[in-house]
Amino acid sequence: MNYFSGIIDLPWWGYGIVVLILTHISIASVTIFLHRHQAHRALDLSPSISHFFRFWLWFATGMVTKEWVAVHRKHHAKCEKEGDPHSPHVHGLRKVFWEGAELYRQQSKAPQTLERYGHLTPDDWIEKNIYSKHSAKGVALMLIISVILFGPIGLTMWAIQMLWIPVMAAGVINGVGHYWGYRNFETPDESKNILPWGIIIGGEELHNNHHAYPTSAKLSSTWYEFDIGWMYIRILEILGLANVKHIPSTLILDEQKKTCDEKTVVALIEHRYYFIHELRRAMDSDSQNLFTQDLLKEIQSVWEDKNAKIENLAEKLESWCKKVKCLQVASLDVFAQKLRMSVLK
Ligand SMILES: [Zn+2]
Ligand SMILES: [Zn+2]
Structure with missing residues (x-):
């Protein structure tokens, strides 16, 4: 055996495939474990799979869950x-894209941030004594194994993996995901869906959908969108290794319904950013009148008023629809009719 060529000898493209698989496991660990499971509690994971992700993140990225x-x-x-x-x-796209990992590092070391937002993250023996305490040793171990297995090219393979998460997650999602792309939902932030097919960054490409439904385990929302992270979660669920706790309810139109009632209020609140998106489109198409901003504010007050009784909100919504009818704008009237028929499946 020639030591310098490593234990495993592959054609050049074979090394590329190995890197792609390893980086993809890291991306899956970030989106499924860190993001959807730990940060948003959208799903539960069995202890075995959860531990696999924790180990992998330590071994291949050096990131600490709580941070x-x-x-x-x-x-x-x-x-x-x-x-x-x-x-x-806030920081400028250039800075977030090129120095995203550094912005992350500064924040992750701020004790106030960890105390205020880091609750309910792993706090067991292995976390305290290995993963958090020796967070850089995992990637060092990965470097040694990589060189033993693949020889000198193992160093390059390892370096690509070390760059993958900072570039893809910190740079692309945090920077581009709030800058370029399309929107399905009129969320109060600037989030965008970068691409409708979420494969390379595990589904995180659908960042506007995520800000519209932050506690959802599924990031795709229309028929042409694909979220590979969701596919993995469904496979884990079928295998009994995951349990989805939340995805958005399906919105349907009940043709029999002619007035806004409590069901309409529930549907509007759950899908509020979808409705605002639709309302804005209805406004753009053939009305530019002075009432539109007031109309938006009035419909927003339905979910902003946390103390109101649901029956009062239904009345408020119905009078909103009547007011819209008086304006005699066809596209707004269509919107109001659809709103009246909207219910959750
Ligand atoms: Zn975001
Ligand atoms: Zn999130």
Whole structure:
């Protein structure tokens, strides 16, 4: 055996495939374990699979669960405002894209951030004594194994993996995901869906959908969108290794329904960013009148008023629809009719 060529000898493209598989496992660990399971509690994972992800993140990325979760929850809490750890609208796209990992590192070392947002993350013996305490030793071990297995090219393979998460997650999602792409939902932030097919970054490409339904385990929302992370979660669920706790309810139109009732209010609140998106489209198509901003504010007040009784909200919504009818704008009238028929399946 020639030591310098490593234990495993592959054609050049074979090394590329190995790197792609290993980086993909890291991406899956970030999106399924860190993001959907730990930060948002959208699904439960069995102890075995959960531990596999924890080990892999230590071994292949050096990231500490509590730190990642705290920085991410802070992003949702302060989104696009001062205090958002990585908004391109606060820090500039260039900085978030090229120095995203550094922005993350600064925040992850801030004790206030960890205390305020890092709750309910792993705190067992192995976390305290190995994963958190020796967070850099996993990637060092990976480097040694990589060189033993593949020889000198193992160093390059390892370096690509070390760059993959900072570039893809910190740079592309945190930067581009709040800058370029399309929107299905009129969320109060600038989040965008970068691509409708979420494969390379595990489904995280669908970032506008995620901000619309942050506690959902599924990130795709229309028939042409694909979320590979969701596919893995469904496979894990079929194998009995995961349990999905939340995905958005399906919105349907009940043709018999002619007025807004409590069911309409429930549907509107769950899918509020979809409705605002539709309302804005209805406004753009053939009305530019002075009432539109007031109409938006009025419909927003339905979910902003936390103390109102649901029956009063239904009445408010019905009078909103009547007011829209008086405006005699066809596209707004269609919107109001659809709203009246909307219910959750
Ligand atoms: Zn975001
Ligand atoms: Zn999130």
